[in-house]
Amino acid sequence: MSAQMTSPSTQTNTQERPTTVNGDLRCALTDKVIHADEAYWAPPLVTAKELIVTILRTLFQNPGALGQILMAEQPNVPYAADARPELGRRRSIEQVKLLGMLLLLAALLVVPIVILVG
Numbered sequence: 001m002s003a004q005m006t007s008p009s010t011q012t013n014t015q016e017r018p019t020t021v022n023g024d025l026r027c028a029l030t031d032k033v034i035h036a037d038e039a040y041w042a043p044p045l046v047t048a049k050e051l052i053v054t055i056l057r058t059l060f061q062n063p064g065a066l067g068q069i070l071m072a073e074q075p076n077v078p079y080a081a082d083a084r085p086e087l088g089r090r091r092s093i094e095q096v097k098l099l100g101m102l103l104l105l106a107a108l109l110v111v112p113i114v115i116l117v118g
Contacts, residue, residue, distance in 0.1 A: 027080040029087055039078035045090055046074075048097040 024033050028044055058066050079087055 025078045027083055028077040029079055029083045029090075032080050032083075034078060034080050036078075038081060040081050040084055041076040042079060042087070043074045044077045045087065046094070048094050048101065051098065052101075 025036055025039055026032065027034055027039075054069060055066070058069055
């Protein structure tokens with residue numbers, strides 16, 4: 001779910017809150033309306049599926065931009081304070097899924113080599 005908010009008029013550092021916000025903020029996780037002073041600002045939740053699809057799409061459409069896409073700092077989005085535990089839980093789940101997929105990929109690359117050599 002993406003954050004729906006009117007962009008801040010000034011924001012010098014992505015770790016700082018915007019000085020002014022026009023309109024309502026919505027929690028990027030629960031879509032609940034929140035006030036700017038109550039918002040917890042953090043990078044958006046990126047799922048393993050979104051990451052893989054983005055990497056593959058970029059590899060086939062514009063491989064030169066892959067480094068920029070993977071290394072660019074993401075703008076912070078607002079979360080409701082009560083959504084922090086759920087956000088942490090979801091981030092942990094996505095990290096475990098990505099680690100599992102990377103280990104599976106490594107196994108698929110290593111096992112045939114071991115079988116051919118041994």
